[in-house]
Amino acid sequence: MEEILSKLYRMTAFGGFSFEVVLMWFIAFVLLYLGIRKKYEPLLLVPIAFGVLLANFPGGGMGIVPAENIALEGHRYKNLFEIASEYGIMNYLYYSLIKTGFLPPIIFMGVGALTDFGPMLRNLKLALFGAAAQIGIFTVLIVSLLLGFNLNEAASLGIIGGADGPTAIYTTIKLAPHLLGPIAIAAYSYMALVPVIIPFVANLLMTKKEFKINMRQMDKLYPPKHKIKNLKVVKIIFPIVLGCVSAIFVPSSVPLLGMLLFGNLIKEIGTSTLRLSEAATGPIMNTATIFLGLTVGATMTADVFLSPKTLGIVVGGFIAFAISIAGGILAVKVYNLFAKKKINPLIGATGLSAVPMASRVANEIALKHDSNNHILQYCMASNISGVIGSAVAAGVLISLLS
Amino acid sequence: MEEILSKLYRMTAFGGFSFEVVLMWFIAFVLLYLGIRKKYEPLLLVPIAFGVLLANFPGGGMGIVPAENIALEGHRYKNLFEIASEYGIMNYLYYSLIKTGFLPPIIFMGVGALTDFGPMLRNLKLALFGAAAQIGIFTVLIVSLLLGFNLNEAASLGIIGGADGPTAIYTTIKLAPHLLGPIAIAAYSYMALVPVIIPFVANLLMTKKEFKINMRQMDKLYPPKHKIKNLKVVKIIFPIVLGCVSAIFVPSSVPLLGMLLFGNLIKEIGTSTLRLSEAATGPIMNTATIFLGLTVGATMTADVFLSPKTLGIVVGGFIAFAISIAGGILAVKVYNLFAKKKINPLIGATGLSAVPMASRVANEIALKHDSNNHILQYCMASNISGVIGSAVAAGVLISLLS
Amino acid sequence: MEEILSKLYRMTAFGGFSFEVVLMWFIAFVLLYLGIRKKYEPLLLVPIAFGVLLANFPGGGMGIVPAENIALEGHRYKNLFEIASEYGIMNYLYYSLIKTGFLPPIIFMGVGALTDFGPMLRNLKLALFGAAAQIGIFTVLIVSLLLGFNLNEAASLGIIGGADGPTAIYTTIKLAPHLLGPIAIAAYSYMALVPVIIPFVANLLMTKKEFKINMRQMDKLYPPKHKIKNLKVVKIIFPIVLGCVSAIFVPSSVPLLGMLLFGNLIKEIGTSTLRLSEAATGPIMNTATIFLGLTVGATMTADVFLSPKTLGIVVGGFIAFAISIAGGILAVKVYNLFAKKKINPLIGATGLSAVPMASRVANEIALKHDSNNHILQYCMASNISGVIGSAVAAGVLISLLS
């Protein structure tokens, strides 16, 4: 009888319990609440949160082990079969799909196949504000360096300001994989908080008059020079050329941008590659999302997550977002000083990326100030270019630091 | 000319022929017949049977090699690339997807996303009979130990009585992988034979009066205390809490139960995670089923399969099923001795699991005895809890024996 | 400032530029043009072309490294995790999905699930011309040996004449992986050029009278002996038996033919395995196509592709196609010398395979000569048997040479 009880006890997780573990459950519940009830990017936050939960049951063997555990001597590593045997399926998934940098480009392929470069092509100039809105990345890099993060960690923290989930995850995998969990959560949470952060920053920096700048009226006053006569051809050539240009200048951005543009190309070609683009946006992307979420969540074991650095990431990520938005807005304001054809600074704010929510939020703000001021299509131009901007920034960081 | 003939001969499979190989083909044909014509779980039996066929052509290189072949010295193993190069794609699939324990939890995720805990939540008490109906697992464990199986083999044999394919496969991978083929076949075959086994056991153990116990009348006589006012919320919270509880007490059941409950959660959340649950029940589960079936079939090479143990598994598996059903029925009968609100013992029989066929069979039996006695919803309660029950039992076995 | 510029420069790809690299881009653009505008097998040529592009940006790390780079001493290899870490995701995909020989059989499973053996079963005798039309494979093997290719290379080159993409790729992986890129491109390009090549060869070898041989009239004059009463049963039994026969005589064709026939079986069984056949033809096949295309394209780095051998492959592949078509036509002509019931030699031409385009082309040619001469169904018989024929030929080559 005693034996039964002792076996029973040893089988349970009670031996490994601690305050930290229970705290992690609480964090998982909060994330689940945000994802399910508040609908903060549920497609990622729910799997991440469940991954956190699974990882934090002592004895469940679902938590990701540190990379040291799989290193052997002489730059060699345990093989995937050994990882699965020793550390279970979650580590198998993590080390085959995530640590190899595989899933973020795969998700980017799907994102590309869902992206329409049309609005950007129709308002090419606005794409430049997608560059300005990357300033948060580098500012926070410097700030967090001063706060005690090392360079690689600081770069991963800064990339949260790119407001793009797969980019943030890919960069962190390459530069500071031990911070993957909190950075992914910060990135997706703040993307979900865009409807709060953009109005907050915009109200700080913009005047009432600026909120009312009407892009369509401007287009009437100063009509664009040439219209696109054959949009389909342009849309097919554009991703190919864009891929070449970015690959020549920032080769390290190829895994991300190349897959994004490949996805876009097979979508724009149309029916003859429809099977491929449907696969990229459907089963491939959804499957990738499930496993990305669960494994990223599973990196957050109590001992890794509960460190002062996590707090730094939460605060730093928010600052990066805010500065990126501010950068976009200020760039438009500077532009407006010199140009006759004014631009609504909200279009700078959407340079952040967080497609398409940022555009929708900016459009709503504009409509609140003037119910005729539809700026969605203009916002989408800088919004999409913000995705490219942060992927390029990620390429630079990886190239200079890894 | 002679040279041509000799090359021709050496190319063929004739050199490796034997009576055993031909017998394996015959077994494959029988399984194909059962799957295609008799519709015994065709989604699994057809791929398994085809895998048996492919594995038993000498020279085809599609049979699974024993684990010794991939072991190196010092607890190290050949890597997956080496396995593919040396032993071909079927071993590549087997050692990357099955031996790692990967596919059964993945299929459980899909099962979870197809499961509705509603009937169980509406009749929670009936869930207890899903525990009673696991007795076959442990009884057959003891019996087969006496018949000469070792402890790990006996546990894998017993788990057939859990009447749940992925659970049986997962447990066998962990405890006795050399028995994987016959155990998988026994599990799926007997699940397909549930329409025969349940009536057989029920007729042995139940009286006419018991067959006619009408659950709806009982509900009218003794109405349940409280109804569920907000089913959606309950259904979302339930898998989360259930996951935590089972993970705390039986951490080794987390890979199976955790994925099951994750699948269920993304289904119950609804539209905002629809992409994920559709992926889990569609492409992911179907792809997993194809590769699980083919590779499990391919483990059954003549020398592995044609052993007295296989016969023991076939017999033992049947006994395990029968005892599990009997356990469920008897548990209800004991309950009825003490309770005023009687329960139809058929609801105990479905505690076996084999969802949802067991419930349908039990419902038909009840209707045959009283055409107004619809017990399907009640059966589903114990039926679903039987899935949890056998996953917990599997966790206990793995935790105590591996 | 100088430091910034130097960092900027070192980050770009300029250091690795060369005439060869730019030439590869040009080749990629031509392939994209063929795939997108000329619609030459866009499902494969577009991913291949994009793979070529990605692979040829110095510093992008997307080009496939030679197999020597992953070999260690003593017949051991780097593991997949190490390959991903050192050489990036494209090599990870290539060495896990292609070099293991995994994807071609997977695509064949989908092809099987899309194939209808009905036309072949209705005109079984025509299947023999699917054998005659494999002569191009072996002729070009000899020719290219004389031109300086070694035996394994010559066999891979010859298999282009099988006019079947996955077969050509699978054979090349096994025999001469360094030629994978150009052989895959030649195979798919010539399959796209079938509407040009078949009329060209047919006009050379066929008389006006032969073009007008009307198969339906022949069927009326000499009606077939027995009709199929129960097509469904025949269609289910056929792939099973065919699988056994080919596996016994050419075991090395099992990975290809076995998967083809498994795919066909789960399709013919119908509703009870519909989930599986839908998965095989949908998400599995499309995903496999994307990754096959990208990685095959990525093998074509400048130094591998720009060699005289590539030119030999381009020329040899064309000859192989032409000879295969001629072989089919001539076999029919010889048959017609002896038989009363004449056969239209175009049906020999489609023995090449390139399903179903060859059949459509042949049908159109026949209709041009006689607008009542519908031969599509007859062409499909030899057309499908041509797929089996080249898979068998591939099995012979692999068995004798690897």
Add this chain to the structure above:
Amino acid sequence: MQPLNEAILIMAVGMITVFFILFLIVLIGDLIIRLSNKYLPEEAVAVKAKKTGTSSDNTMKAIEAAIDVITNGRGKVTNIKKI
């Protein structure tokens, strides 16, 4: 320990655990139902979802009919997502 003894011990541990877990599920399920009945009895969202739910069959037919008329049968709804 002898295998048979161990097997019996496993049986005891196993059946106790299975019963204990499913007993806990009954308790906890009951608790969740009670708490949700008390604190989240019928929230706005749930009500809405239910309503669109029941009417969805009729709606579906109406949509199909409408499309048939408008497109002269050339269009067909293969997929309708609720938003």
Add this chain to the structure above:
Amino acid sequence: MQPLNEAILIMAVGMITVFFILFLIVLIGDLIIRLSNKYLPEEAVAVKAKKTGTSSDNTMKAIEAAIDVITNGRGKVTNIKKI
């Protein structure tokens, strides 16, 4: 053996095998057809399937005919789900 000799040998082995296999396919296909015609000309299951088939087949055909008429052949039912 010299490569050229081996190549010719391969050609012989290869073409013989390909012809042999496809010849076997013809024979075996013929055999399957004969046997199925004799022993399973129109079996119970098939009949049953056909019958349940027929009712849904008829429905299906009716639907398809209707759509064909309406759409002048341009529409096609790709998927009907029972609800």
Add this chain to the structure above:
Amino acid sequence: MQPLNEAILIMAVGMITVFFILFLIVLIGDLIIRLSNKYLPEEAVAVKAKKTGTSSDNTMKAIEAAIDVITNGRGKVTNIKKI
């Protein structure tokens, strides 16, 4: 180099690169548009595509409008297949 100096250097390199690439995109996008306007202004294929496009666009709008009315905006067509 001290980390801080390097960080500032990274910022410079990074922002220059990002601006440079997006500037190039503006230029090249403009160039593609001009060239396509000049050399491929409205090719046969494109015209065709556009025409079926516009007609189906109208149909689509009609369908959507109908559905909107019927479902009070709760339903949305996500997928219509033409054959």
